[in-house]
Amino acid sequence: METFEKEMNGMKEYYGSGETKKVSWRESQLKGLCRFLIEKEEDILKALMLDLGKHHVEAFRDEMGTLMKSLNFALSNLKYWISGKKAKLPQIALLSSAEIVPEPLGLVLIISSWNFPFGLSLEPLIGAVAAGNTVVLKPSELSPACSSILALGLPNFLDNKAIKVVQGGPHESQHLLQHKWDKIFFTGSARVGKIVMSAAAKHLTPVTLELGGKCPAVVDSLSSSWDLEVTVKRILVGKYGACGGQACIAIDYVLVENQYYPKLVELMKLWIKKMFGENPKDSKTIARIVNKQHLSRLKNLLADPEIKKSVVYGGSMDERNLFIEPTILLNPPLESAIMTEEIFGPLLPIITVDKIEDSIKFISSRPKPLALYVFSKDKTLQNRMISETSSGSLTFNDAILQYAADSLPFGGVGESGFGMYHGKFSFDTFSSHKAVVRRSFLTDFWYRYPPWTLNKFQL
Numbered sequence: 001m002e003t004f005e006k007e008m009n010g011m012k013e014y015y016g017s018g019e020t021k022k023v024s025w026r027e028s029q030l031k032g033l034c035r036f037l038i039e040k041e042e043d044i045l046k047a048l049m050l051d052l053g054k055h056h057v058e059a060f061r062d063e064m065g066t067l068m069k070s071l072n073f074a075l076s077n078l079k080y081w082i083s084g085k086k087a088k089l090p091q092i093a094l095l096s097s098a099e100i101v102p103e104p105l106g107l108v109l110i111i112s113s114w115n116f117p118f119g120l121s122l123e124p125l126i127g128a129v130a131a132g133n134t135v136v137l138k139p140s141e142l143s144p145a146c147s148s149i150l151a152l153g154l155p156n157f158l159d160n161k162a163i164k165v166v167q168g169g170p171h172e173s174q175h176l177l178q179h180k181w182d183k184i185f186f187t188g189s190a191r192v193g194k195i196v197m198s199a200a201a202k203h204l205t206p207v208t209l210e211l212g213g214k215c216p217a218v219v220d221s222l223s224s225s226w227d228l229e230v231t232v233k234r235i236l237v238g239k240y241g242a243c244g245g246q247a248c249i250a251i252d253y254v255l256v257e258n259q260y261y262p263k264l265v266e267l268m269k270l271w272i273k274k275m276f277g278e279n280p281k282d283s284k285t286i287a288r289i290v291n292k293q294h295l296s297r298l299k300n301l302l303a304d305p306e307i308k309k310s311v312v313y314g315g316s317m318d319e320r321n322l323f324i325e326p327t328i329l330l331n332p333p334l335e336s337a338i339m340t341e342e343i344f345g346p347l348l349p350i351i352t353v354d355k356i357e358d359s360i361k362f363i364s365s366r367p368k369p370l371a372l373y374v375f376s377k378d379k380t381l382q383n384r385m386i387s388e389t390s391s392g393s394l395t396f397n398d399a400i401l402q403y404a405a406d407s408l409p410f411g412g413v414g415e416s417g418f419g420m421y422h423g424k425f426s427f428d429t430f431s432s433h434k435a436v437v438r439r440s441f442l443t444d445f446w447y448r449y450p451p452w453t454l455n456k457f458q459l
C-alpha cells in the first residue's frame, strides 16, 4: 500500500513537470504501443489462445488489427486534436476572441475486462496518452496470460514514470479505487460499475462506465434468399464468432416474425456447420468459455427443463475443455434467466413476434442495450427503429462493425453505461475542454457597471 502510494505521488509529480503534455511525449507513447503490438505479436496471439481459445485470425481482427488502426488514426490526428479550436462570442464581447483548449485531466485509472484483454485495455490507453495523462491500467485477472504480457511487456515500450500496469482482481481493484483519481474509465459488469461509481463519488471523480446488457438482433422478412443468407452469416459471426458470444456487443437474442423463423433456423443450422464444422468441439474457430465458473453459469441457464425443451440446435458441452456447442433456443420463457440476464456465451434464443413492428415494443420494454442490430431493407422500419428505440449503437444489416469505426462514439446508454470513446471521442473522454476568452481593452461600456441607477435603463 505504502509503495503504491509512493508510486502514485511520483506519477503526480511527473505529470506536474509537464512532460506528458508535450506533443513529442504523446507521439512517442503511441509509437511505443505500435511497437509493442508488432514486436509482441506472437506472444499476444498465443496468450489469447491460452486464455480464451481465440483463433489467431479472430484475435488479429478484433484486437491487434483494430488497435493498430486506432493507433494510426490517433497519430495522424494528434496535432489537430491538441490544437485549440476557435469559438464565436456574442456581440457584446466586441473585439474579443475565444477558443476551446483541450487539457489533460491528470492521473487516470483504467480498469478493464477479460474478453478482449488487449483491445479493452489499450483502446482507452490510446485516448488517455493522446490526451497527455499519466495512467494506471488494471487488466482483468480472468485472462492472466494476456494481463501478464501487458504488465511485463508494456514497460519496455512506454514511459514507466507515466504509465503503470497493476495486475490483480477485485481486491487490488478495490484498493486502487480508494485513491483519488482525476478520471476512472471502467469496462465490466453493471454490478462492479456501481462499486466503481460510488468509490469515485467520494472524490467527485468523473467516470466512464462501459457496461453490458442484452443486445437484440431483429430480422425482418428479407425478400431475397441472398439477403437472408448474408443475414444469417452476419448473425452467426456476431454471436459465436465474437469470442464465442462473450462480447458486450455480441448478439444476445434474435427477434423474428412467426412465419419466418423456420427458414431462419434451418439456414442457421446449415451455416453453423459450414463455419464451425460438423463437430465444432474439434474446431479451433470458436473461442472457449473463459473459465469453469462462467461455464457453470451457462450450464445452469440451460439446466431448467423449460429451457431444455426450447433447444432446437446444439446444447452439448465439454466441460473439461471449456467448450459449449453453438446452441439455438426457440422461444424460451421470457421471464427465465436466459431472457432476463446477459447471456455472454454461445447460446442464442430466437423469440418470435406476430409482426416485426412488435419488436420495437419488446426492445423498449427492456433495459436499454449497448447495441441493437436490425436486418431489414424497409426504410420505414429503419426510421422507426432509430426514433422509437434507445441503445448505445444501432447497426442495420450487420453486427459488431460499429466497434471498428474511429468516426463513431462507442458507449452505452441507461443500464449499458455512459460516456464514450474510440477515435477523437477517446481523446475527449480523457480531456477537459477549457474555455479561453481573450478580451480587448479598446472598447468598454459604462452601463455594464453598477450602480444600477435609473438613467442606465432609459437609453
Ligand code: NAD
Pocket (backbone or CB within 6 Å): 111, 112, 113, 114, 115, 116, 120, 138, 139, 140, 141, 168, 169, 170, 171, 173, 174, 187, 188, 189, 190, 191, 192, 193, 195, 210, 211, 212, 213, 247, 248, 342, 344, 370, 412, 417
Ligand atoms: P467484472 O465487472 O466482473 O470485472 C471487470 C473488472 O472489474 C475486472 O478488471 C475485475 O478485476 C474488476 N472487479 C471485479 N470485481 C470487482 C469488485 N468487487 N470491485 C472492484 N473491481 C472489481 O466484468 P467482467 O467479467 O470482466 O466482464 C463482463 C461484463 O463486462 C459483461 O457485463 C460485459 O457486457 C461487460 N463488458 C462491457 C464492455 C463494453 O465495452 N461496454 C466490454 C467488455 C465487457
